Amino acid sequence: MPLHAPLDALTFDLDDTLWDNRPVMEHAETGHYAWLDEALAAWHGTHLDQNGRYGERFPLSAYQARRLELAKRHPLRRGDFTWIRERSLSELLEEYGLPRSAARMWAAAAIDRFLELRHHLTPYPEVETLLDELRSRYRLAAITNGNADLTRLPLAAHFPVTIAAGEMLAPKPDARPFLAALARLGSTPSRALHVGDSWREDVLPAWRLGMRVAWIDVHDDSERALPAGVYRLRHVRELPNLLQRLDSTLRD
Numbered sequence: 001m002p003l004h005a006p007l008d009a010l011t012f013d014l015d016d017t018l019w020d021n022r023p024v025m026e027h028a029e030t031g032h033y034a035w036l037d038e039a040l041a042a043w044h045g046t047h048l049d050q051n052g053r054y055g056e057r058f059p060l061s062a063y064q065a066r067r068l069e070l071a072k073r074h075p076l077r078r079g080d081f082t083w084i085r086e087r088s089l090s091e092l093l094e095e096y097g098l099p100r101s102a103a104r105m106w107a108a109a110a111i112d113r114f115l116e117l118r119h120h121l122t123p124y125p126e127v128e129t130l131l132d133e134l135r136s137r138y139r140l141a142a143i144t145n146g147n148a149d150l151t152r153l154p155l156a157a158h159f160p161v162t163i164a165a166g167e168m169l170a171p172k173p174d175a176r177p178f179l180a181a182l183a184r185l186g187s188t189p190s191r192a193l194h195v196g197d198s199w200r201e202d203v204l205p206a207w208r209l210g211m212r213v214a215w216i217d218v219h220d221d222s223e224r225a226l227p228a229g230v231y232r233l234r235h236v237r238e239l240p241n242l243l244q245r246l247d248s249t250l251r252d
């Protein structure tokens with residue numbers, strides 16, 4: 001595997017690579033479910049007695065359990081988290097007593113709310129400048145399993161190519177989203193480096209394809225031995241140094 005070709009393309013994971021995703025998801029998770037409960041209570045008004053309060057009959061834990069169960073029932077959809085959420089809500093709302101059409105409408109409305117909250121995120125402060133500099137030297141793509149829609153974020157301007165791998169029904173670690181990104185960038189694995197935090201979904205598939213990998217080791221998993229071509233970073237802000245190092249090795 002040639003590790004010495006000059007790099008011309010960089011592919012980026014998003015969640016936990018360009019921003020801290022845990023608080024974003026916690027806020028979106030509780031926020032849209034509470035919104036649904038309140039909106040239903042307001043809508044039902046005096047009829048509330050009949051069915052009881054939705055959030056009391058189906059607490060957040062019931063929704064989370066249903067998502068796990070649904071992902072098992074539909075393994076091909078396992079990476080399409082938005083579909084799993086919406087379908088789970090729809091099932092629970094029917095069990096709550098809503099007719100199917102109303103259940104679907106409320107599930108869709110709650111998902112809209114979730115997606116809105118899910119984009120209330122703040123990239124690490126260095127990211128904007130970093131991408132701005134990198135895109136003058138490399139072609140950039142984003143590859144995500146999550147449901148962050150880049151086009152809703154100002155960062156989109158830096159990425160000519162975005163691959164929503166979950167919605168392609170081929171979530172990482174499947175190799176296809178990587179190959180699709182490289183094909184659209186006009187690059188090849190030996191000339192590209194992937195940047196991501198997940199050992200299983202970012203590092204292994206990219207490395208097996210012959211890409212170089214900058215692993216953002218957010219959990220400080222320093223025991224792990226790194227294969228040739230995989231480089232450990234603590235934070236994406238260290239990427240320019242790594243690229244410079246790789247560049248100077250080539251010139252030696």
Ligand SMILES: [Mg+2]
Nearest residue numbers: 013015016197
């Ligand atoms: Mg990630």
